[in-house]
Amino acid sequence: MVAERIEGLRLPRTQRRQQILAAAAQAFAETGFHGTSLADVATRVGVSQPGLLHHYPNKQALILAVLEERDDEDSRYLDETFRDGDPTVVEWLMALCELNARRPELVRLYTVTAAESLDPAHPAHEFFQHRYQRIRRIMAERIAADQRKGRVDRALDPEHVATEVMAVMDGLQLQWLMRPPVDMCARFRAYLERWSAGGEDAAPAGGRRLSADA
Amino acid sequence: MVAERIEGLRLPRTQRRQQILAAAAQAFAETGFHGTSLADVATRVGVSQPGLLHHYPNKQALILAVLEERDDEDSRYLDETFRDGDPTVVEWLMALCELNARRPELVRLYTVTAAESLDPAHPAHEFFQHRYQRIRRIMAERIAADQRKGRVDRALDPEHVATEVMAVMDGLQLQWLMRPPVDMCARFRAYLERWSAGGEDAAPAGGRRLSADA
DNA sequence: GTCTATAAAATGATAGAC
DNA sequence: GTCTATCATTTTATAGAC
Incomplete structure (x- = not known):
């Protein structure tokens, strides 16, 4: 009906x-x-x-x-969530993943249209080119900031790490949207913990510890 | 003209x-x-x-x-390339990445149609559901084999690693197809070297070493 | 194996009434 | 702000000639 x-x-x-x-x-x-x-x-x-x-x-x-409205909405949410804290980049990324896990339709919107937009004639082509550059820049800045605070291995190239992290998120999202779905957040957490293990010589200032459950 | x-x-x-x-x-x-x-x-x-x-x-x-013809063609190529060797899973994956780097149009075909096929009504929906399960299984088997040979950390779950590796490949491919393109093979090599560093207590039997250039 | 002709349906968009 | 009517195109697919 x-x-x-x-x-x-x-x-x-x-x-x-x-x-x-x-x-x-x-x-x-x-x-x-x-x-x-x-x-x-x-x-x-x-x-x-x-x-x-x-x-x-x-x-x-x-x-x-x-696409633009959803992006704005997400920015506002993430800014708000960490308004007063000083999250590590790892905490920030896990929060983003857990937010996404609650909104499969939104993730699907971006997964589907991002791939489609590779075509230069696609109406959202420029939108996604800029979006990926912007997200990569923001992420690289957060990683660099964590390096200065001794939370992340200083030998790593922030832009390279940002590229890799984005790839993992995108790729896990795709498999999470399929049948049977992979456990996106568990896989992402395992990835991040292996990745950040090297540089954790300082405790997060205002943030919570990364927990194995959730 | x-x-x-x-x-x-x-x-x-x-x-x-x-x-x-x-x-x-x-x-x-x-x-x-x-x-x-x-x-x-x-x-x-x-x-x-x-x-x-x-x-x-x-x-x-x-x-x-x-889609089926291209898949068959790729299987044949990869089987042939390693017909007589005993490549580590890492070598095998890098060969796959380098093959892909030479065929952007094929990578784009799979990137675009895989995302599109999330729709259950899409003509290639079942094709991609099966494809991802199959590739994950094959990759997990190769990882498990390398674990038995002492080439990969035995503490890792092969299926989980396979999921993560596929995610990295898919995600890097997407960014590689964008402007400006990321250096897919360099990022993938860096990822793999960090990932496999833990379990490399034995030299590859019939394979070549992973080199930093190429 | 390839074409022309054609059908039947869907699609993006506009004009103009209420 | 919303509708009906309508248009010009495009699209998938079929029929039948060569």
């Missing part, structure tokens, strides 16, 4: 746009940009297809809005 | 099918299953769209044929 569509129901602009972004995120996560039709998204929202295009002028604008 | 289409030119079945698989592999690598049209592939081959469908009855059969 599909939810009835209340035709012509007028909603405030912001609210409707939120609905649309949520529905579009689901659809793009399942079938990517090319595999998703505007009619598909419109149906999920309970609105006509031209009604959808009233809020986002075309398909490209829609997917970009989805 | 686009290559002229010689209309109606009759080619032997096998040869034409090879052409089609090659063109389809390119197209699917660039835009995935949903983003590729049969007309697109047909044009690349220099054949009409119904002419294409004469050789593969529908789009799903085409992409499955592409």
Whole structure:
């Protein structure tokens, strides 16, 4: 039984746009940009297809809005979670992984559209090129900061480590989204503990210890 | 200047099918299953769209044929490369990475379609579910074999290591396919050397040493 | 083995009424 | 803000000639 569509129901602009972004995120996560039709998204929202295009002028604008909104939301959450602490990069990464583990649909959205966006003609091509550069830079800075605090082996190249960590996260996410799913957080924790074992000559300042369970 | 289409030119079945698989592999690598049209592939081959469908009855059969053929080809190559040696799992993995580094279009085909295939309705969904299970099993067996030979730390769980190694490869491939590309083989070698350092208490029997250059 | 012709459906987008 | 109507294209697939 599909939810009835209340035709012509007028909603405030912001609210409707939120609905649309949520529905579009689901659809793009399942079938990517090319595999998703505007009619598909419109149906999920309970609105006509031209009604959808009233809020986002075309398909490209829609997917970009989805990706950017989700990115902003995540940044805010992570900033907030560690507002007063001084987490090690390892703690920060595990928190990110555990956050992701609670949001498979979001992970899937980025896994699917990132691969699709390798095509230079893809509407999110530039978005993902910049996104990966940005995340790599942020991660390298955190690693370098931990090196200065003696928490990470100083012999390592921050940018190289950042590249590797991102690869592990992306790759584990893909296998986690498959059947049977791998235990993403357990594998990531094991990886991080092996990786950071060398440089742990100082206790985390304001953070908690990395625990083996959870 | 686009290559002229010689209309109606009759080619032997096998040869034409090879052409089609090659063109389809390119197209699917660039835009995935949903983003590729049969007309697109047909044009690349220099054949009409119904002419294409004469050789593969529908789009799903085409992409499955592409993926399976490429997998077979790779298996043959890897078996052949190490026919007489007894490579360590690390040597075997580096050879695989270096092979991939020479075939970006093939890597892209698998990166793009694997993510797309997370959708249970995708024509290659089952193919990739099985593929990942199979590769994980093969890799775990090689790791276990190396453990018995004292080449890899016996404390490690082969299946867990296999999962992690596959994640690193997949993740590095994605970043390698982006701009600017990361140095996939260098990052993979650094990862493997850190990973295998613990268990190297025996010299590889018939294999060569892992070198820092290449 | 390949083509032209064609069908039937889906898709992204616009015009204009309410 | 939402709809119906409509368009121009594209897309997968089939029929039948050569």
